[in-house]
Amino acid sequence: MIVILKKNPDKNQMDSLTNWFRSLGVEPHVSVGSHQTIIGLVGDTSRVDMDVIRAMDIVEDVRRIQEPFKNANRKFHPEDTVIDVGGVKIGGGHFAVMAGPCSVESEEQICAVAQAVKASGAQVLRGGAFKPRTSPYAFQGLHGDGIKLLLRAKELTGLPIVSEIMDASHIPLFEDVDIIQVGARNMQNFELLKQLGQLRKPVLLKRGLANTLQELLMSAEYIMAGGNDQVMLCERGIRTFETYTRNTLDLSAIPVLHSLSHLPVIIDPSHATGSAKLVQPMALAATAAGADGLIIEVHNDPAHALCDGPQSLTPADFDTLMHKVEAIRPYAER
C-alpha cells in the first residue's frame, strides 16, 4: 500500500501516522521529495482500511498494490483448488460441463433434458427453481417443487445438480442440491454470502453485471472467510454500451482469475449472449482460453420454454458442441 502525503505534511501528524501503521503490523517506508512525500507500507495490508487513511488531513491519496483478498489469493495458495462434486472433479486440469434448462418446468421436461445432456457428456445438471426476473409479473420458478424435480432427475441419471439460491432463508431447501449457485444480482448480497460460508458445500459464484474481477474475488473471500473454501467463479457477461448482445462476455477473465486465484473458473455463454447462435462460438472460445468448465442452457423445446428460450440450445446442437469442445480441450491455454 502506498500513501501519498500532501505537500509539507506536519511532522507530528506524520509521526503519529507511521506509528499507527506499525501498530497494525505494517512497516512504513518514507520517501521525502521536494514536491511529494510517499509512505510505502510493506507487510500484510489486507485488513487496513484505505478509506480511513484517505480521510486523514495530511493524506492526498492511497493506493493498494497488494490484492485485498487472502483465502482466494494464489500467492498464499499456489495449488489449483479442485472441487469434488459427487465424484465429478472441477479445476486443476479437470474440466466439467454443466447443462440443463433455464427453469425446471415439469418432471417430464427436466428428466428428458437430463438424459439428453448426460448422453452428450455433461457431468452436472443445471436447472432453475428460483428465478430472479426483472418483472414481478414474469414466471418466477417452481421454488421448492422445482428442487424436488431436479432431485428426481438426479436420481434417474446420477448427475449431480446445481441450482440458484435467492435468499438465505431458503438454504434448508438446498440440502440435497450438490452445488448452490449465487446469481449475478446477488454477488454482493453479503448476508447470503456469509450464510453460505457456514456450509460445507460447493458454491458457484457468478460475477455481477458491473462488478470487477477484484470484487468477484472479494465476494468469494466472504464465503471462504466463513470456512467454506469450495468456491467456483463464474463469468457470465458484463454490462457495456454494446446492445447487440445481452451482455459482453469477458473471456480475459479466465487467464486473469487463474493468475490471481487458485479457484476454478466456469463460463456461462448462454446468459452472457442471450442468443443460442452465439452460445456455440463463445463456448469454444472459453474452452480455448482455458476455462475449467462451462454452464450451458439446453432445452428440449426452446420455442416453448417458460424463460430464456432464445438462448437455449437444443439437445442436438449441444451434442455437436460437446464434440468440438472435446477436440479443442487439449490445445487450451493454461
Next chain:
Amino acid sequence: MIVILKKNPDKNQMDSLTNWFRSLGVEPHVSVGSHQTIIGLVGDTSRVDMDVIRAMDIVEDVRRIQEPFKNANRKFHPEDTVIDVGGVKIGGGHFAVMAGPCSVESEEQICAVAQAVKASGAQVLRGGAFKPRTSPYAFQGLHGDGIKLLLRAKELTGLPIVSEIMDASHIPLFEDVDIIQVGARNMQNFELLKQLGQLRKPVLLKRGLANTLQELLMSAEYIMAGGNDQVMLCERGIRTFETYTRNTLDLSAIPVLHSLSHLPVIIDPSHATGSAKLVQPMALAATAAGADGLIIEVHNDPAHALCDGPQSLTPADFDTLMHKVEAIRPYAER
C-alpha cells in the same frame, strides 16, 4: 409491442400467433411487406413475456414500445406521489434533505450529528447500522445496536430516520425506522423487495451501479405490486469507465424519472462522487435539475469516521450548502 417476423412466415404459424395474442387480451395489427412482416400489439402488454415470443420459429425480433411497469407509471397515475414521513412531506413540490453519518458509531456521534444537521435544516436523519462492505474484513456496522442509537437521536431531535436494510430477516429490527433504505447492491434482491412490498412504510430504493432507469422502475414495481406504494427512487451514481470519481452521477435521471413515473426522486451526491469537495457542486446541480430531495453524509469528525470519511461533509460545510440549496430551489426545473 412490435413483433418482427422472419421473411415469408408460415401462414398457419402466423394465425396461431395472432390468436394467441388475442387470448392474452392484446390486439395484433399485421403489416405485410415484401421484405418484412410486422405485427403491432395494441393494449396492455405488461404481462406479455417478450422472451417467449422471441423464441418462436417465425419471429425475428420483438421490441417493447410501452413501459413494462404499471403501478410506478405516470401514464396510469398522472399525479405526483407525496410521501409523508412523520409530517415531513417529500415529492409533488415538497423537498427534503436527509443527512447524517455513513455509519452510526456511538450515541455521542449520532446525537451530535443529528442536532447539527437539524439546526441547518435537514428534515430526516440518515445513519447506517448494517453496512454492505466489499471486504469481509472491514467494519460492518453496529447492527441492532446501531438502530437503537438512531432511535435515541430521533427521540432527542424529533427527526424521522432512514437506515439501510440488507436482508429480509432483519425487517423486525426496522419496526420503528421511518424510511427503509434498499442499497444499490440489493436493488435486484427480489426476495427482499417482495417482503418490503408487504409493509406499509416508505422505502428509499437506490439505483444499482449498473442498472438502467427502467430496471429501477421495475424494482419499484416489485414493492408496489405487493401493495406498498410509498417508494422513493434514489440515484447514487452509476459505474462507468471514468475512474476519477467513484461513480458517475447521472443527473438526467431526475427529469427522465419524473417523466416516466410519479414517484419522488432523491439524489445521493456523497456515494456517487466519494469526495466531500464534489458533494457540494453536485448537490446544487441536483437541486437545480429538480430533485425532490437529497441524502448527504455529514460527520462531525470526518477524519476519524469508521467508513467513508472522505465523502462526508463537516457540519459547517453542510450548513453553507443548505443555504445555497434554499437559494436555488425556487428556480429549479420541473
Next chain:
Amino acid sequence: MIVILKKNPDKNQMDSLTNWFRSLGVEPHVSVGSHQTIIGLVGDTSRVDMDVIRAMDIVEDVRRIQEPFKNANRKFHPEDTVIDVGGVKIGGGHFAVMAGPCSVESEEQICAVAQAVKASGAQVLRGGAFKPRTSPYAFQGLHGDGIKLLLRAKELTGLPIVSEIMDASHIPLFEDVDIIQVGARNMQNFELLKQLGQLRKPVLLKRGLANTLQELLMSAEYIMAGGNDQVMLCERGIRTFETYTRNTLDLSAIPVLHSLSHLPVIIDPSHATGSAKLVQPMALAATAAGADGLIIEVHNDPAHALCDGPQSLTPADFDTLMHKVEAIRPYAER
C-alpha cells in the same frame, strides 16, 4: 511515480534502473520490504514513459501519482485561464452561453436564430458547417458555404462564432471563425490537435464519448504543447449502459476539471441528452455546479431541422432558460 519490483529483484538490474531514473532527472527512493521492493520517483515525471518501465524484467507494476499533463495543469498554473473572444470573456468567473442551430441550413435560418439567441442573452453563435454523421447517407453540412453564412450572421448581430472542424486540411476555411470546435469523435485525432496548436485562436475541445477526464486534459496538452493556450474543455456526455438518454452527462466533470486544470469548462446539454425536454434541467444543473459556460442548440423550427431537431430548443424555450440560468448563477459552486 511508483515502481513496484518483483520479489527478490536482481541487485545489478536494480542499480541500473535507479541510475537510469537519475539520468532522466528524477530521484528514486527505494523501500525494501520482505515481500516487495518499491521505488518512489520524485521530480518531474511527465516525460517518463510508464510502458517502457513496465516492460522491464524486474518490474511488476508502475503507477503514476502525478498527472502526466503540464501546460493544462493547475498545479503549475494556479490562476484560471480567461479566454477573450472578441470581447466576450470566458472562465475565471466570466460565464458565456453559446447558442445556435446544430447545422447552418440557410441565410434566413442562421440569421433568424442568431438574432433570437442574441436577444435572449447568448454571447456566442454556434452553427455546424461540417457535420460528423454516423451514416454516409445523412446530411453532412454546407461546408464552406455554411461558414460564409455564419460570417454573415456574425456581421448582422456582432456575435462571435464557433463551428466544428473535421480535418486539418480545412483550417484555412476557419480563418474568420472565432472559436474552432473539435468534436467528440476527433478528441484524439492527434494530427488535427497538433495543427490547432500552431494557431493562436481559441479551441473548444469536446470530451470523447469514452474518454476519461485525464485523456481530455492530455488532448488539451497536445494543443498547448504547440503554443496555443486558449483551450476550453467541453463535457458533452459519455457513453454508458443507460439507453434512455443518448449519453450520460457527467456533471462532476466540472468540479474535477476545475481542480485539475485552470482551463474553462463548458457544458453541452443538447448533445449529451439528445432531447429538448432534458436540455433545460441539465443546463440549470450545469450552471449550479459551476460551469464557465453552456453550448446549447436552438432552432427556429426544430420539427424541420436537417439534423438533431429533437434536441433543439425553440427561441422561446431558450429565453425562459436564460432567465433561470441568470437567477442561479450567483449561487453556483466554485
Next chain:
Amino acid sequence: MIVILKKNPDKNQMDSLTNWFRSLGVEPHVSVGSHQTIIGLVGDTSRVDMDVIRAMDIVEDVRRIQEPFKNANRKFHPEDTVIDVGGVKIGGGHFAVMAGPCSVESEEQICAVAQAVKASGAQVLRGGAFKPRTSPYAFQGLHGDGIKLLLRAKELTGLPIVSEIMDASHIPLFEDVDIIQVGARNMQNFELLKQLGQLRKPVLLKRGLANTLQELLMSAEYIMAGGNDQVMLCERGIRTFETYTRNTLDLSAIPVLHSLSHLPVIIDPSHATGSAKLVQPMALAATAAGADGLIIEVHNDPAHALCDGPQSLTPADFDTLMHKVEAIRPYAER
C-alpha cells in the same frame, strides 16, 4: 422502421406524414390502437433520417428494425468477402495472422522480427510508423522513415505489410503499403474514411473504444460507399469499468459481425489486453470463435521496445502460439 405516434394524432398531420414516406419510396402500414398508433415502414429505409421523423409534432418515437448499412450488409451480399493481399487471402474460410512490432524502430529490428514471424507462419507483417499516443511527449513513430523500413523488410521476406494511417494527408506515403490500418481513435474520422474510400486497397478498420458493432459497420459503409469494398473489420477491445485489463476484448463480435456482414473479422488480442500473458489465451479463443485472422505484436526485445513492450510476445512465444492456433483452426465455429 417503426414510427410510434403520440396519442390522438392529428388526422391531417398523419396523412402528410404517410404521403411523405411514400415519396421516399417506403410504404407505410398504419395500425390504429386505442392508446397508440403505429406506422410500420416497409422498403429500403437506409436513407431515411430517423432524427427528422423524431422531431415531428405527432411522433413519440422511431425505431429502426433494419440495419442502416447496405454495402456492408450480408442480406444484400450473402457471400463472404475474400480479401487478396499480394496472394494472401483473408476471409471466406481463409485465415491469416499479421504479426510484428508495435513500432518500427530500426532496420535491424523490423527485419529480424519479420524473418522470425514469417518462420513461424505469419502471412502479413505489421509495424507502426505513425503512432497515436495519448501524451504529446511520448515517442510518436518514425513516420515516413518507418514506412521505408517496413518496405525494406517486405523486400527481404516477401511478406505484405500493414501499417496505421493517422491523417488523410499522409495517403501518398502509403502507396506501397499493402493494407492501410485505421486505428480505433480514428474509426469515426469520417474525412479520412471518405478518402480511403477513393483508394482500391485493403483497409483494416479497427473498432473504436466505445463504438457499437453497428457504428463499426457504418464506418465500413463510409469506405465502401466510395467504391472501395476491401474492408476488414478489427475488434481490439472496448472500454468498460473493468480495470484489470487495458480493455475488454469482445469476442462475441466475431459471430455477430459474421451474421450481419460479409466482411472478414480480425482480432487484435495485443491491444485489447495490454499484457503478453493474456495475448495467448485470447488469440486461441478468437481462433475458436471463428475469426478470419489475428493481428499480434511481436518484438525481438520486448523489454526495450519503444512502445507497448508489455504486450509484445517474444518470437519464441509467438511460435508456440502459432502451433496451437493451427491445431484449433479445424474445430473453429463458423
